Amino acid sequence: MCPPHSTTTPHRMSREPYPFVEDSFSRFPSQSNMYGLCQAGEQELLAATLKGKVVCFRYQELQQKVALWPKRCSLPTSQDSGDKATPFLNIYCDYEPGSEFNLESIAQSCLNLELQFTPFQLYHTEVQCDDGAKETVFLLSGHDQKIHLYKENASLHQFEEQPVERLFPELEQLPSNVLWLDMLSLDQGRRLSAFGCQSGCVGLALVNQTGPEILQSWRVQFDSPISTVLLFPLSCKNAPSKITPGEEMCGYNLLVTSTIEMAVIYRDVQEHGLAHSMCLAESDQWDAVLSALVIDLDFDGQKEVLLGTYGQELLCYKYQAAVSGGDGQFQLQWRRSFKSPLLSIIYLDLTGDGMKELAVLTLKGLHVLQHSLTCTAALVLERLSQRVSDQTKAEVAEEEEDTAEEAALQTSSN
Structure with missing residues (x-):
């Protein structure tokens, strides 16, 4: 069911053509999961499989043709300890100053941190140091109903676990296991933090990073586990937008997807918290939504919402302003079927030609989709x-x- 204050007015899918063509598909030796894909460097992808293998994807020129080239990496994801594999957080670092990103070099230096819990999502964000500089920290959620903070000890060149409440008080007391976490840095040293739990709880907080201090916090309860939370502005910076003045979705918005219910977008969360929401109609028709992405696909300055479902469908929604009065709605623009469930989506320039590709991780492998050259x-x-x-x-x-x-x-x- 949709939360209060939401709108579920039915609509028809527009006849906008599907804007991508498939460039390649790489099959995996074993399946991945919803946490198994990430960007490495500017033009590389890392995909992890359940058997502990990590595959690096990058485009190379082969026989005068640019093609996607998968390469297995020596990046262990677990270690054997008796009868079962012990979970580890493996942090690969390259401390050579001024050196370029080199996966082969980084793989030679690994810090193994044994975990006493089953890990879920690994998230990294920046925090402000006492001297005004920014530092990257890791946040790892687990089945122990906690989020663990890992921060670098610069003198020892290693990462150590620290109490999460020192930097993230909004993550100290959690109602359930966190399946997805997202953060957004704002002006005046503030940040927005959002998390989605296995129990269906969604939490949102506005935090002053100096202190730190929780300025405001909100929570809402869904009826099924939360698969994704994403904070986003609707319009792109320094880009023209076709949204009618006065009808735009101001500020930052929160996308929430769950395993049973329709996806929901909360509007202008800085101003209204979780009070103003709208459902994405038909988003619950293709099994659980496992992945989501908010990007500008048609280059008009206004972002679209992509949802990847276990029912093997990729859904694209676009905001349509109200014609006369009332609120605008997100409408389903197009959908594309795959041959296996969708687990993760990333948008990046793999080929280095200035045009980004859409990488779609499925249960069977990796699809790379390129923009239609005609369009x-x-x-x-x-x-x-x-x-x-x-x-x-x-x-x-x-x-x-x-x-x-x-x-x-x-x-x-x-």
């Missing part, structure tokens, strides 16, 4: 034409202004 070329020509038109208008206006100034000077001299 992209048409958009580039449209943008170039508009830029030329704007430049021409600006030059004409400048000439007219110069002419008017010359006429005014002649009149005054006469």
Whole structure:
């Protein structure tokens, strides 16, 4: 069921064409899970499998053709201890100053931290140090109903676990095991923190990082485990947006997906907390939603919401402003079927050509989807034409202004 204050008005899916073509598919020796994909460097992906193998994906030029190249890495994810594998947090570091990201080099230096709990999501974020500099820390949720904080001891060049309440008081008392965590840094030294629990509880907090101090906090209860929470602005920075003025979703919003219910977006959480929500209609029709991503896919300055489901569907929603009065809605723009459940989604420039690809991790392997060149070329020509038109208008206006100034000077001299 949807939380209070939500809207579930049915709508029809638009006829917008599917904007991607599949470039490649790489099959895994064993399945992965919803935490098994991450970006490594600027143009590489790491995918972990349940048998402990980590695969690195990057594009290389092979026989005058650029192709995705999978390579197994020597990055152990667990170690044997008697009859069962012991969970470890393995942190790979390269301390050479000024050195470029090199996976082979990093793999040679590994810090093994034995865990006394089953790990779930590993999240990293920046915190402000006493000297004003920023430092990256790791947050690892586990089945012990805690989030564990790992911070670097610079003098020893190693990471150590520290009490989470020292830097993240909002994560100290949790109602259940946290399955997903997201944070967003704001101005004036503040941050937004959101977490989703196995019990269905969603927590949100506005925190002043100096102290630190919880300024406000909110919670809402769902009827099923929370699979994803994502904080996002609807509009992209420094990009034109086609949202009607006055109808835009202001501030930062929170996307919540669960294993049974419809996905929900809470609007302007800084101002309204978890009071104003809207459901993504039909998002519960293809089994559990396991992954989500909020990105600008059509380059119009307004972000779309992507949902990956266990029912093998990729769903794309776009915000549509209200025509006359009322609130706008997120409408289903298109959907694409895969041959196995979707576990994770990442959007990055794998080929290094300036155009990002969509990496979709499924139960069977990794799909890499590229933007349709036909649609992209048409958009580039449209943008170039508009830029030329704007430049021409600006030059004409400048000439007219110069002419008017010359006429005014002649009149005054006469």
